[in-house]
Amino acid sequence: MSYAIEFNHLTKRFGNHTVLDDLNFNIHEGKITTILGFSGAGKSTVLKHILGIYHPTEGQVKVLGQDMEKMNEGQIREFRTNFGMVFQYAALFDSMTNFENVAFPMKEFTNYTKEEIEEKAIGLMKQVGLDEFAFHKLPSEISGGMRKRVGLARALALQPKVMLYDEPTTGLDPITTHMVDDLITSTHNHNAHLPMTSVIISHDIAATLRISDYVAFLEKGKTVVHAPVEEFRKSDHPVIKKFIELST
Amino acid sequence: MIKLLKSSIEWLGRWVMSITPALGRFTLYAISNFQWFFRPPVRKRLFFEQMVFMGNKSLFIVFLTSSFSGAVFAYQIYLGFTAFSVDSFVGPIVAIAVVKELAPVFTGLVVAGRCGAAMAAQIGSMKVTEQIDALEVMGVNSIQYLGVPRVFATVVTMPMLTGVFMLVANAGSWLVGVKLLGIDEAIYFAKLGDFMNLNMLVEGLIKAAVFGYLISIIGTYQGFAVKGGAEGVGKGTNMAVVWGMIIVLIMDFFLTAILAKVLG
Ligand SMILES: Nc1ncnc2c1ncn2[C@@H]1O[C@H](COP(=O)(O)OP(=O)(O)O)[C@@H](O)[C@H]1O
Ligand SMILES: [Mg+2]
Numbered sequence: 001m002s003y004a005i006e007f008n009h010l011t012k013r014f015g016n017h018t019v020l021d022d023l024n025f026n027i028h029e030g031k032i033t034t035i036l037g038f039s040g041a042g043k044s045t046v047l048k049h050i051l052g053i054y055h056p057t058e059g060q061v062k063v064l065g066q067d068m069e070k071m072n073e074g075q076i077r078e079f080r081t082n083f084g085m086v087f088q089y090a091a092l093f094d095s096m097t098n099f100e101n102v103a104f105p106m107k108e109f110t111n112y113t114k115e116e117i118e119e120k121a122i123g124l125m126k127q128v129g130l131d132e133f134a135f136h137k138l139p140s141e142i143s144g145g146m147r148k149r150v151g152l153a154r155a156l157a158l159q160p161k162v163m164l165y166d167e168p169t170t171g172l173d174p175i176t177t178h179m180v181d182d183l184i185t186s187t188h189n190h191n192a193h194l195p196m197t198s199v200i201i202s203h204d205i206a207a208t209l210r211i212s213d214y215v216a217f218l219e220k221g222k223t224v225v226h227a228p229v230e231e232f233r234k235s236d237h238p239v240i241k242k243f244i245e246l247s248t
Numbered sequence: 249m250i251k252l253l254k255s256s257i258e259w260l261g262r263w264v265m266s267i268t269p270a271l272g273r274f275t276l277y278a279i280s281n282f283q284w285f286f287r288p289p290v291r292k293r294l295f296f297e298q299m300v301f302m303g304n305k306s307l308f309i310v311f312l313t314s315s316f317s318g319a320v321f322a323y324q325i326y327l328g329f330t331a332f333s334v335d336s337f338v339g340p341i342v343a344i345a346v347v348k349e350l351a352p353v354f355t356g357l358v359v360a361g362r363c364g365a366a367m368a369a370q371i372g373s374m375k376v377t378e379q380i381d382a383l384e385v386m387g388v389n390s391i392q393y394l395g396v397p398r399v400f401a402t403v404v405t406m407p408m409l410t411g412v413f414m415l416v417a418n419a420g421s422w423l424v425g426v427k428l429l430g431i432d433e434a435i436y437f438a439k440l441g442d443f444m445n446l447n448m449l450v451e452g453l454i455k456a457a458v459f460g461y462l463i464s465i466i467g468t469y470q471g472f473a474v475k476g477g478a479e480g481v482g483k484g485t486n487m488a489v490v491w492g493m494i495i496v497l498i499m500d501f502f503l504t505a506i507l508a509k510v511l512g
Contacts, residue, residue, distance in 0.1 A: 091382040094374075
């Protein structure tokens with residue numbers, strides 16, 4: 001089993017506030033892993049280390065076998081095309097149509113022709129189930145659920161090896177939550193040939209149990225448990241029991 | 249008395265301490281913006297979009313302010329000068345004031361209010377909705393993508409708008425002076441020719457370009473510096489306008505002094 005992301009004794013302090021405390025676990029390649037925890041546990045901070053936006057105070061993060069701390073700025077920008085990031089509120093560029101949003105990464109980073117980009121962007125929007133009428137509308141003219149789909153299509157544009165989801169279902173109604181969960185799984189399976197690694201940041205226990213292969217539970221900057229989902233479900237760790245209790 | 253002095257020095261000290269980090273961040277941003285200007289890819293389309301956007305936002309207001317300020321200025325000068333029968337000087341006096349001062353400063357104030365504010369609002373709302381993060385995560389530098397085209401477009405557009413201001417204000421002055429108040433047209437233009445020179449135009453346009461740079465670098469910085477939600481965007485927009493206008497007025501003094509030395 002190889003690892004897509006490795007945290008080697010990762011510690012992050014802001015001033016003297018230790019947010020990540022000797023974090024030491026690995027994320028399996030080709031699997032869906034959810035990083036779970038109460039708010040303030042340090043989940044987003046972990047995500048920003050994966051993306052190379054934050055820099056470790058101590059320890060090391062390796063993504064696809066590489067340490068971004070050893071790269072220069074240009075290499076980091078290049079390397080980030082390996083990531084597909086889905087933001088909590090989609091973060092679509094509001095001055096562009098949905099189509100232009102999805103085409104944007106290809107325009108920036110590939111030598112595809114205009115026709116190729118158009119074909120691929122439309123293919124991606126169909127893959128995530130976006131209605132055709134929405135293709136050439138502005139993000140502000142479609143629903144939140146639809147925007148999520150566009151954000152997902154945009155994240156997939158450069159065939160990323162690692163998909164990152166920041167709280168994909170927080171604040172959504174139950175039906176849209178299910179839709180997004182299904183979308184995450186189908187995206188993951190659709191790209192199984194890559195193979196794609198999916199990392200989800202969440203505090204939604206039900207969704208986590210439904211779609212994850214692995215769960216890492218973060219508490220005060222440490223991983224309390226990192227286990228396959230079945231094992232996690234049966235965990236008798238008091239904090240996790242409390243978390244499951246509070247969320248159901 | 250000493251207590252008052254002490255407390256006001258303390259207040260000043262605290263104020264300096266509180267703006268120093270922001271000033272540092274601002275300087276770093278300005279340097280970074282400058283560096284990214286020279287790095288590929290050149291974003292021509294974004295640059296032209298910004299120019300069109302600025303024109304749309306401010307051309308009409310520049311037109312309005314310039315025509316009326318030229319007209320009213322000519323009127324006032326005429327009223328003062330006609331008593332001494334030197335009303336033929338209305339043309340050059342208005343022209344010199346407009347070209348060297350009024351055009352760049354008024355255009356700067358309009359552009360700070362319209363475009364500097366819009367820059368802070370656009371970039372700020374992109375910041376709070378994570379669109380800036382989205383750019384960065386995709387590997388696109390947000391300063392290069394959003395900051396540089398706006399600054400470059402403003403530096404180029406400000407002299408153009410200022411040129412429009414100069415033309416229209418002088419047309420207003422001519423209309424009031426010659427057509428309304430009856431100054432002899434031939435004399436009006438002869439006096440203009442006697443007193444005007446190219447250096448005045450150069451002075452006005454250089455001021456315009458410098459104001460354009462300052463307004464846009466402040467406007468975009470305030471956008472990137474936005475924190476929090478919609479409230480933060482409002483604050484940033486406000487700061488962009490206030491600081492943009494203050495800087496135009498302060499820098500006008502120093503530029504006048506410097507350019508007087510340089511251009512003679
Ligand atoms: N840039 C930063 N500067 C200072 N403190 C930070 C910064 N980013 C995160 N933190 C702190 O780290 C802690 C964890 O934050 P975060 O990773 O956002 O938690 P979560 O995403 O699990 O809710 C919080 O206490 C937060 O205040
Ligand atoms: Mg978070």
